[in-house]
Amino acid sequence: MSETFQTDSRQMLGRLRAVLAEDAGGQTRLDQITRLIAEEMRTEVCSIYLFRDEDTLELCATEGLNPDAVHKTRMKLGEGLVGRVARTGRALNTDNAPATRGFRYMAETGEEAYSSFMGVPVQRLGEKLGVLVVQSREARHFSEEEVYAVEVVAMVLAEMAELGAFVGEGAAMSARHQQSVLIRGATAQEGAARGHVWLHEPRVVVTNLIAEDPDQEIARLNAAVEELRVGVDRMLSFARSGDKEQLEVLEAYRMFANSKGWMRRMEEDIQLGLSAEAAVEKEQSTARARMSQVSDAYLRHRLDDLDDLSNRLLRILTGQGNEAGVDMPTDPILIARNIGPAELLDYGRRLRGIVLEEGAVGSHATIVARALAIPLVIHARRITTEALNGDPILVDGDQGVVHLRPGDTIAAAFRDKMAMQAKAQERYASIRDKPAKTLCGRTISLTMNAGLMADLPSLEGSGAEGVGLFRTELQFLIRSHMPKRAELSELYARVMDAAGGRRVVFRTLDIGSDKVLAYMKPTDEPNPAMGWRAVRVGLDKPGVMRMQLQALIRGAAGRPLSVMFPFVAQRAEYDAARAEMDKALARERILGHPLPETLELGAMLETPSLAFAPDSFYENVDFLSIGGNDLKQFFFAADRENERVRRRYDTLNVSFLTFLRSIVARCEASGTPLGFCGEDAGRPVEAACLAAIGLRNLSMRPASIGPVKSILRRTDLRELNRIIEEATARGDQSVRGAVMEYLRGKF
Template identity: 30%
Template structure:
């Protein structure tokens, strides 16, 4: 028996044969061309055909994996039309007098290397996208069809990594699991695995060898382990674990549509935390009552420059529409500390967690803040959007925010743009200062949402990014729980509701404690919705 280890991106147990993904390998040769103008035309014709193919893949993906996951093919179409990408290819053809295939391959390598060198995990993931669209172009130029893997039985798909155009063409009914040598938690393989609810392990490295093709294997997506040619004892143990997992999932599925209500009749709102549009499908699939935290800073982290009002508006609008009237709480950008964006031009700080971040940036760089607020208020006309503000420490900050909001609303009125006047406004309770003045804050806003990650680090004076301090970090510390209780009491004293959107919200060992405090809402990762509902319904 051979045991391999990687990173789990979705739990569960899969048992079956390994099938390595097979691609059409095209050898790219550099050849000189006499008529560069004609070669550019050949490239442009291939580009148009590739765009058309991507539209067909988008339409197929709509049926297979839903709108949010199909959007990647729209992004790929935009990549093919990207001016920098196209100009690079044309320039190589004309200046070096070479064939289009070579120019596309060279540009793909250059752009992929550029993305891979970036610090942001999302941008690193785009290296695979540019390779994907470029390989499609080369296939069209070489007059070859793209690979479509034949599967005669359900299998465990193995690969170095998989790109969207490959995963979307797989027969989903015959995919037991994904295992890859490379990739990240943000890769499309990982996203698809979460959407399909199948085990996936990535980052196995060179130990995942092609000689394992066709061998019997077990994927333990919970532990991130693969057993190849498992012995009898391992097989029996894993089969039992698979049975227990399936029984648990079946029981949880029965909770869809049920109320989040304790045996004693206490109701709690159970919402989901998301980072971008691609997560909305998981929110709906897991039957969340709404979105308790949309981390809008990911729009900034995923962009090379400040996202425009229109770009933000489209995202917020689509989330609101997809949630069909359910509450969508969008947190204004929380840039700074551990989330750095080069184009913000932020200075290096000795203590970034205690520095220039979140609402402090918004209030001192109001042009950025107003752009986001305009997009949010415009999108409010399309659903039940609520807005909350991070890193609040004073009532004066909230009053300043409300003044800016009134300016934005007046601008929209004068421009004749629709928006909802009564958008709910809330603040994040994630500093001890906010807790201590929470009674006064509650008079100014509609709700509180406790960010337990930051509240814990600021209460305990422990940098949560510092691994050396891990033995001292205690999210269950009595002081932290007392802070949450105090904020809850002050919110309720002013007739306002309070939720928790930090990691503690998904800690099932604290669910009854939060219910006893009177917490009105718990917002967790989509996959934790049903386990949390089960815990609530069992509570007395």
Template identity: 45%
Template sequence: MPAPGLAARGPRSLLRQIREAMAADVPAQDRLNRVVRIIAASMVAEVCSLYLRRASGQMELFATEGLNPDAVHRTRLDPGEGLVGEVVRAAEPVALSDAPAHPNFSYRPETGEDPYHAFLGVPLLRGGRVVGVLVVQNRAERTYEADEVDDLQTIAMVLSEMVLGGQIDDQSLGDVEVAPHRPERARGQRFADGLAFGHAVFHEPPVQAGRLLADDPVEEEIRLKSALARMKAHLDNLLEGHGLGGVPYEVLETYRMFADDRGWNRSLEEAVRSGLSAEAAVERVRNEHRARFAATRDPYLKERLHDFEDLADRVLRSLAGEIEQARELPEDAVLVARNLGPADLLEYPRGRLKGLLLEEGSAAGHAAIVAKALQIPCVGRLTGVRDRLSEGDLVIVDGESGEAFLRPRPDMLEAVTARMAVRAQQSAEFASQRDIPAVTTDGQRIALLTNAGLEVDLESLETTGAEGIGLFRTEFQFMVAEELPRLEAQTTLYRRVLDAAGPRPVTFRTLDVGGDKVLPYLDAGREENPALGRRAIRLGLDRPGLLRLQLRALLAAAGGRELRVMFPLIASVEEFRLARDLVDIEVDWARRRGKPLPAILRVGAMIEAPSLLWHLDALLPLTDFVSVGTNDLFQYMFAADRTNPLVSDRYDPLSPPALRALHAIQKACSETGTPVSVCGEMAGRPLEAFALITLGFTRLSAPPSGIGPVRRMVLSCDLSAARRALPNVLASTAGTVRSEIESLARKLNVVL
């Protein structure tokens, strides 16, 4: 005989009874008492008890059927105490046939639960947090069936929304923890630099489709086409109204083109013609796209899926007449979202939007690119952050460390306010020093260049006083395109970059894709370990037509000027020879056709693969220059993914192995007269940059935000004195020498 579960007795009937009990015009306690009686009867249980979580973390007995009623509001279990504590800890059901035999059983004599053996407890969840526990008990030792567990979970879900969703007034609940209230620290990833604080505002949830079937298919098709037209016109207005240029504009323009995608529009029209309402048609096409892209690990395709998801929501809002509604924000808003479409940020008042927190996304994703362009601090990959916040909570966005502080304490808020004031003061100081050459106190000139990849980054040449672009990442143009950029498009971009730089040098890194940067129009195939697979120069050599097209565009753009080309992730001397041969082939092709050539052509390699450390004697004579990519070099040296928070702290760039590797590179370049620069993140952090120039590097290419701090450090540094202390640092057997280098800098009065 099957166990008497909710399904067997009619779920709608029981849930209706619970709703009616909660809606009754009687005191809150009477309503809860009635609910536990209904549940006990339905579950054929001799006991049903409801525990709710107090702000102290204790679980308080709020209502019971079967236990001593005098224990209500008297019995409080400490965090983790008893079987109720087990349910809270696991956030999952706990079912036992003999509860008193469990080691965590907590005996409370005032409850009178001595006769009861069987125990089933399920959590009440709200926003992903356990806010209460619903328990049923029986005298006989018995095993609760899976259906009964499912039944009680369904009841708990409904009950949590009713009890904590507003059907019981706050006064009756007292200090029950309806929403998170304690300070929390959330670790994520830095998507856009900066510091901000303000009050949390949730990005609007997706619009749900209403009716499914159309009464008049022709009318529904007209509604759909009208909604699409309004949505597209709205996007056009957004594009024209914000003055964005370069890649941020291209991202938005590509997103706008998705709205005209013939396949997507045709699918919507066919769905409506099949008899669905316009809203249901949008949902059907959305689900088809989800199914198509669900299994992909390709981050670009996932970004594209999100773009289509966002477009679907926009069409639904347009159908509901909401497309033109302005989004209101408080004066100091921090937007919190699972992810954002590229146009979403433009719809919020720029002056009120102080920061952005995302549960998903990537630093190279569309939302991050637009946030950088708008100079909005952004932290992403904050799993579950929406569940840990309530609208209006105070939030700190730390785009420097990649963290968010939820409901911060007053002292934390004061500290961040002070940091923001220091940043403002430093920005003014850096601006005043931007035209001062970076020369140490003992006369050593350090060349400070900037890294770039977006046209908006070119503005930093003027604002930071950078002496050129030490690394221009060419792959962004490929990543935002729907198809391989043609020769003319590539040539136009590279020419604009050179024009913006003027007489200052620009080093172009050839296409660095593969790994986590996969282009949808290149069938690269799936690899078990893409980070160690066919990426960067390996892909270029396997697809020589792709690399030659880019080299042809670079040569054409440079015509009459200096051109510096650098190949990424060279792992062997032979790879560099093959890549340089392709340059020679393209130079010969242009010369035979009478096309203008660069006045000076320099070809270099990035040192990112540890294998080159033992073959520099063969590589360096073949190159015109090299650049050390410390980001990849160290993650491959230490076999630890720098973007994975689980292992990224397993090594320190200021450790003896890392510094000895850098010293070996610098020494080899000095002996062969090969110009060398450092273009990893190390170059943009004052302490790490101090170590680099002490090792002998005199060309640093940093993110724009790092140039001012590094210039200030250089201007305060006695380099000769620092170099005299270097041998002792390199000889250390410690895991890191960060503190030793910092002590040395402070001893020499270096400003960090």
């Protein structure tokens, strides 16, 4: 990179800083910037296009094009060369714009006279803000150094937009982090919460973007990088006794921290006139942009490593984002791109709600959030870039909607909704100790799902009759190493102690698919939900299954024990798992440990194949529990992690209810106890229909027991079954409409 070019670039950034320092409105600043860049780049045209919404770009300032087109010319993402730059997030440089693929002529701008075109994205940490364009009459192909210089300016523009430099007269941009924002995501845990934002990874705001002394900034950068490297080496020294995979991750981390290419690029940015912080963030934005283009999981993880290192380096340089001296609000709503189960458990029940930019319906964090009964919204796009610590926020987990910095009208409506929910909870508390006895005299057993000791106090408060599903995998997921048998047996004993004699059904380790242990080598499977998971892993790794079964026997300490095996697809798998229990019992007997007073061994019916197992299976299994979440996704061939299809298929679909009836009939014929556990068991309308077709045990999250019990106590299951049968006979696709009409008439 030539010294002349570096000098010119610093001169342009110096002039840009002077413009930004003036006391002027947003539109005036943008107009001055386009004029400045056109002069410095020796082009006739410079234009700035900014996003008005996620899909629309607007010409907000120009030097050289028709000024009447400002705030009038708009284009969709991907439309024209400008839209192409915005969509791809990459620079476009051509000396013949009309002949370039994607060119769109906009007559109102008067740009037909200009042949050359160079556009670069204005983006910050992966968030697309707009496009910066220069054009000239001559057929000019801009040099790599010139493209690089404009990219540096675009980065400064993105940072200044973040700081609100273009707000004011002319309304070039709305004030960021001040206006109300509605973000639509997806429901992962129902419930409503009101509070203030607590960022899991606090944002670092760079205020000094342009520096006059490159040598001083490079010295600051080198000192910060050295501190970063020392920190990474310290992490490695602590992890030396850890597992191989953890060491490999940290070694990759150290490799990036010592990357000469990374340092060289940041030093080049500084030589052009950026501060050390701005140089780090420019390279971080580039890495984030690459992430959106990379499909290979390994490469994405490596880019994630670089992104995380950049955040650490920015915190060292700015002193921002350190938790010391920053108090969590009394009503925190946690905001994060993603979060692991152990980190979420560290926060515990202090959280009012959780909003994740990524996340998944069946992720570890979702499982923990459900266990803690904390409303959770996932797939909330842009939440980490929109939210600031302390912002007021409303989380509607029922609708999968987030209101950030809500207006008075929305806040009042939300308060009313929460007040109504509180009144409903009072009503549910009044029937807590009463049975779920229907108007026709049927009593439905309502039990709760659990996975943590923190769940067990809900047994008393919710009115649950026991634990219909205790997820044992959470104790494996929140650790960085395999738990010991003694640790597990102690936990299982405490669970049974807390249950106070109520039945607890322990599900053996259900890992695989979306639940991958940090210390277990991941398997590359094209469809993990239908791959090596749950009982399949247990039977292929009998040592782990045997250890867990022994821990369960020891935890029971002579008390009744109920165990069920997950994801059984055929009788042979259940028989093999039962044989492992027999071996564990024989070993415990030899060791002189007390055996369970009674032992029930069941299976989760989550695959359609098990519904058609031989009669002998139904006669031999001690009990069955329908795993509604998995069974529904396999029945409809609709991945429950896929938002496009998972809501397309209704639990009250006639085909699915008919299928469930056939399972009920087989269990009644063989005398096999049958239950249903999953999200649908905790939805009052669905729960009533499940009871109407013959299911007598429903297991759900503790907060759902009150609403489900309330509707069951006011329902005649015989009448409801008749409504379902009539809708089926009519050929309705779903019975929901008929059922809702019937219930509205009753309540």
